Every structure is written in structure tokens, then in C-alpha cells.
Amino acid sequence: MQGSGGSFGKTVLLAVLLVLPGAACDGAAEERGKGDNDRKRITTGQGEKDTSDQSGASVERVEVSTLAADLEVPWSFAFLPGGDALVTERDSGRLLRVSPTGEVQEIQTLPEGGSGEGGLLGVAVSPDYENNRYIYAYYTTRSDNRVVRFRMGERPEPILTGIPVNTYHDGGRIKFGPDGMLYVSTGDAGDSGNSQDRNSLGGKILRIEPDGSVPPDNPFPGNPIYSYGHRNVEGLAWDSEGQLYASEFGASTWDEVNRIEAGENYGWPAVEGRGGEDRGYVDPITVWPTTEASPSGAEIMVEGSIPQWEGDLFVAALRGERLWRLELNDSGEVVDREKLLDGEVGRVRDVIQAPDGSLWVSTSNYDTYGNPVSEQDDRILRLAPAGE
Numbered sequence: 143m144q145g146s147g148g149s150f151g152k153t154v155l156l157a158v159l160l161v162l163p164g165a166a167c168d169g170a171a172e173e174r175g176k177g178d179n180d181r182k183r184i185t186t187g188q189g190e191k192d193t194s195d196q197s198g199a200s201v202e203r204v205e206v207s208t209l210a211a212d213l214e215v216p217w218s219f220a221f222l223p224g225g226d227a228l229v230t231e232r233d234s235g236r237l238l239r240v241s242p243t244g245e246v247q248e249i250q251t252l253p254e255g256g257s258g259e260g261g262l263l264g265v266a267v268s269p270d271y272e273n274n275r276y277i278y279a280y281y282t283t284r285s286d287n288r289v290v291r292f293r294m295g296e297r298p299e300p301i302l303t304g305i306p307v308n309t310y311h312d313g314g315r316i317k318f319g320p321d322g323m324l325y326v327s328t329g330d331a332g333d334s335g336n337s338q339d340r341n342s343l344g345g346k347i348l349r350i351e352p353d354g355s356v357p358p359d360n361p362f363p364g365n366p367i368y369s370y371g372h373r374n375v376e377g378l379a380w381d382s383e384g385q386l387y388a389s390e391f392g393a394s395t396w397d398e399v400n401r402i403e404a405g406e407n408y409g410w411p412a413v414e415g416r417g418g419e420d421r422g423y424v425d426p427i428t429v430w431p432t433t434e435a436s437p438s439g440a441e442i443m444v445e446g447s448i449p450q451w452e453g454d455l456f457v458a459a460l461r462g463e464r465l466w467r468l469e470l471n472d473s474g475e476v477v478d479r480e481k482l483l484d485g486e487v488g489r490v491r492d493v494i495q496a497p498d499g500s501l502w503v504s505t506s507n508y509d510t511y512g513n514p515v516s517e518q519d520d521r522i523l524r525l526a527p528a529g530e
Contacts, residue, residue, distance in 0.1 A: 158228055201450045202527040206483070209244045209502065211518035216504040218439070219482065219494040220267045220277075227494075227502065227524070228277065231259035232509065237279070240522060242498065249294055256282030258510055260307060263287075263314025267350060268526065269322055276352070278324060280314045287312055289354070301354025302366065306331035306344035311374040311391075312391035315439065320384045323349050323357055325368065327375035327388065337371050345372045345410065347388060347402060361405030371408040371423060377440030377457060385474055389437035389457045390426075396427035397435040399457060401474050428468060428476040436461035438506075439492030442470075446499025447527055458490040460511070464492050465503055487523065488515040500526035 178413075217232040222239075228249070229238040237249045254262045260282030263301030268276035268291075275293045278301075287305035290298035305313070319325050330336045330345035337345025340362060349368035351357055356366050369388075377389030386402040396415030400408055401424075409423035418426045430437075439458040442453045455468040455476075463485050469478035483490065483503070491506035506512055507519045514520075 158395070159398075177443055189377075202448050202481065204242045204448060204525055205528045207524050207526075208240075208438045208518060208521050210240050210522040211471060211520075211526045213238070213246075213504075213508045213522065215261075215506055216438045216491065216520055217262065217501060217503070218264045218492055220317075221494070221497055222267055223272055225497045227496070228265050228267065229278065229504070230262045230265045232256075232263060235262045236282070237262070237265065237277075242496065244279075247376075248267075252279055252298060253283075254281035255284045256307075257288045258309030259311045260287070260309060263312065264316035264326075266316045266318055266324065269318050270352075275296045278316055280326065281310060282307055287314070287328065287331075289316060289324070289350075291352075291354075292396055302326065302343075302348070304343060304376070306333065306336055306342060308332040313375055314374050315378050317378045318352075319349075319386065320380055322352070325349055325378055325386070326366075327372075327378055329344055329391075330372070330410070331375035334373070337373065337410045338407075340365065340367055340370060345374075346370050347372065347375060347378070349501055368395075369402050369406050369408060370406060371406075371410050371412075373414075376438040379440040379455060381442050381453065381455075381470070381474070382444055386491040387427075387440065387442070387455060387474075389440045391436060392429075392432055394432060396426075396429040397432055397437050399428045399437070399440075399455070399468065399476070401422065422466050427474065428479065430459075430462070430466075432461065433455045434462045435459045435466070437466075438490070439504075441493045441495055441501070443495050443501070447530060448501070448525070451501075456493045458493045458503065460491065460506060460509075463490065465486055465493060482525075483523075487521070488512060488519065496524075498526075500524050500530070 214234045215232040217526045218230045220228045227240045235251045235254045239247045262281045264280035266278040276291045287307050289302040292298040308331040313328035315327040326348040328346050336342040347369045348366040374391040375388045381385050390398045406424045408420040415429045437457045439457050449517040457466040465482040467480040468476045471477050489512045492504045503523045505520045507514045
């Protein structure tokens with residue numbers, strides 16, 4: 143269950159390489175309640191001097207630096223073997239290659255046809271990339287959202303089509319799970335009935351083989367649906383035990399993080415936030431008022447360069463203009479929440495752990511609802527131990 147005060151076992155220190163002005167929010171629905179107990183222990187402005195946590199253990203001091211700048215709504219990351227990242231730009235349709243030193247190279251432009259929240263969204267790299275060279279993308283056309291695969295410079299091959307499309311609630315995150323299957327998050331495309339309709343691909347988390355076929359062990363035979371009853375999922379992350387978590391936009395009251403189980407129903411539109419268990423739905427493991435989140439990308443840090451964050455779930459917040467750190471216990475419950483980059487860099491779209499153990503974070507200040515907070519927007523930021 144959520145922590146409600148008292149001491150917690152992790153204290154993180156954040157040094158500042160950037161001093162940035164405050165940011166604007168998108169003016170969406172006003173807050174209608176209070177979320178779980180949060181403690182703003184660190185942001186990019188506090189600069190504490192302590193070097194140990196409450197147990198006396200040493201902790202890494204974390205610095206924030208700008209890795210790449212002047213991007214156009216960078217929406218998703220995926221790392222290639224060797225450490226370079228593929229980055230999608232939602233509105234331009236460009237696929238970029240960004241090196242760990244910050245060098246940016248345009249690979250190609252994909253034929254997306256989206257508007258509003260649609261466009262070139264998720265990107266994933268084949269687990270067998272060194273042999274098959276496949277890259278996967280999720281993008282909007284005039285008639286649908288779809289998943290394609292291709293090799294650099296080649297024409298995309300559609301492998302999953304017919305995902306409902308609109309100018310909003312287009313989902314779009316794609317990631318390969320530990321099982322080698324491709325997971326695809328979709329939105330309800332403005333029609334909440336899609337979420338409960340197992341004949342619709344909208345408002346779901348989908349699971350497909352790398353060639354687009356349906357895995358034989360999916361919960362509904364012959365159907366790519368893995369879970370349903372979602373409004374708009376934009377974040378997928380797995381812990382070290384292979385458990386899937388997803389971040390989800392609420393309507394006007396509660397945003398969510400859910401622990402995803404095959405075949406389960408997460409309640410939208412009957413339930414927003416908690417309160418659905420007695421009605422056969424799965425409740426989220428944590429919620430926020432919509433003013434504090436609008437959650438997009440998600441990542442769980444595995445063993446890496448910031449040991450005090452290992453096992454923590456990070457969620458990018460758009461309207462909330464911060465990066466949330468969620469501490470999970472062994473049962474997958476949230477026992478602590480912390481605000482990082484709070485109000486310092488504007489809207490935060492995605493977060494991923496790099497091969498060197500650092501965290502890469504993208505801003506989204508040139509999107510439909512944003513305003514630039516820096517002459518360098520949009521940017522990719524890097525969170526890493528001091529000196530690295």
C-alpha cells in the first residue's frame with residue numbers, strides 16, 4: 143500500500159548542471175481530490191550536501207545534463223546494440239539516431255499521417271537485431287494506428303493494423319517484453335466503448351509475435367489482446383521478475399499505474415482510479431490527481447549506475463511537469479513516491495535506462511499542450527552519478 147508518512151529507506155541526492163525557468167501546464171481539468179502522500183525530497187534546485195541515506199549507506203549523487211537539444215517532440219526511445227538510441231519525433235515523423243555523446247543523426251522519415259496526439263509514436267528494436275536488423279514503430283495514418291517493422295532506410299512493413307485512431311488517445315508505446323513478445327499500448331481513441339470491446343484493438347495492451355501473429359498462449363485465443371479496460375496507456379515497464387506495469391491517463395480525476403496480468407480488465411470507463419475490485423476490475427497500484435501526472439513513458443531501473451534507484455519505477459509526467467520515482471516493495475506495491483525534475487524542465491514524455499546505467503529523459507514542450515521553457519527545447523536529458 144502507499145506510504146502515508148514516516149521514514150523511508152531511500153534518500154537520493156541530485157546535483158544541478160542546469161538551472162532552468164519554471165514551466166507552463168496545459169490547462170486540462172482541475173484537480174478534484176488529493177493523491178497519495180508525496181514527499182518532495184529532491185528536485186533540480188535543492189542541492190543537498192548529504193552523502194548517505196537514513197541507514198548510513200552511501201548513495202550516489204545524481205547530476206542532470208543535456209544530451210541532445212532542438213528536437214521536435216521526441217516521443218520514444220529504443221537502444222541499439224552498441225549504445226546508440228533510436229528516437230522518434232512525433233510531429234515530424236523523423237527517426238533519429240542519438241549517440242551517448244549527444245550526436246544526432248536523421249535515419250529516415252516514416253509515412254505517418256497523424257495530428258494532435260497522433261503521429262510517429264513508439265519505437266522498438268528487435269531482440270535479435272544483430273541478426274535480422276529489424277526496427278519496429280507505431281504510427282498514425284489517416285485510417286488507423288499501426289505497428290510496422292523495417293530495416294534502416296527500407297519501406298515499413300505493416301504487421302498490425304486497424305488500431306482505432308483519433309486526434310487524441312492514440313496510445314502508442316511499443317516494447318519487447320522479457321518473453322520476446324512485442325507489447326503494444328493503445329488508447330480508446332475518444333470512444334470509451336472500445337476499451338471493453340474485445341473485438342476492438344482500442345483501449346488495450348496488445349501482445350504479438352515479432353512477425354505480428356498472435357502468440358498461442360495469449361489469454362484470448364486468436365486475439366492479440368493481453369489486457370483491456372484501459373483509457374490511454376503510454377508507458378510499459380517490466381521488473382526483474384518479468385512483471386509488467388503500465389502508466390495510464392485518467393479523464394478528469396485520477397491518473398494510474400497498473401500492475402498488468404494477462405486477460406484482466408482494468409475498468410475503464412466504468413471506473414477511474416480505485417474502487418473497481420468489488421465489481422470485478424483490477425485496481426491501480428497508485429493514483430495521482432490529473433494535475434500531478436498525465437503519465438507517459440515508464441521504466442524500471444535494473445542493476446545500473448545509480449544503485450539507490452535499482453528496482454524503482456520511473457514515470458514521465460506531462461501535465462505534472464516532473465519525473466516520478468516510485469519505490470516498489472517485493473510484492474509490487476508502491477511504498478514511496480518522489481518528484482524529480484519538478485517544474486524544472488517542463489513536460490516530460492519518456493524515460494529509459496541506457497546501457498551505461500544512466501537514465502535518459504525527453505521533454506515534450508513543443509507538443510499540442512506545451513510551451514518551451516528553454517531555448518534548447520525539446521531536449522534529451524541524462525541523469526547519472528556525478529562525474530560520469
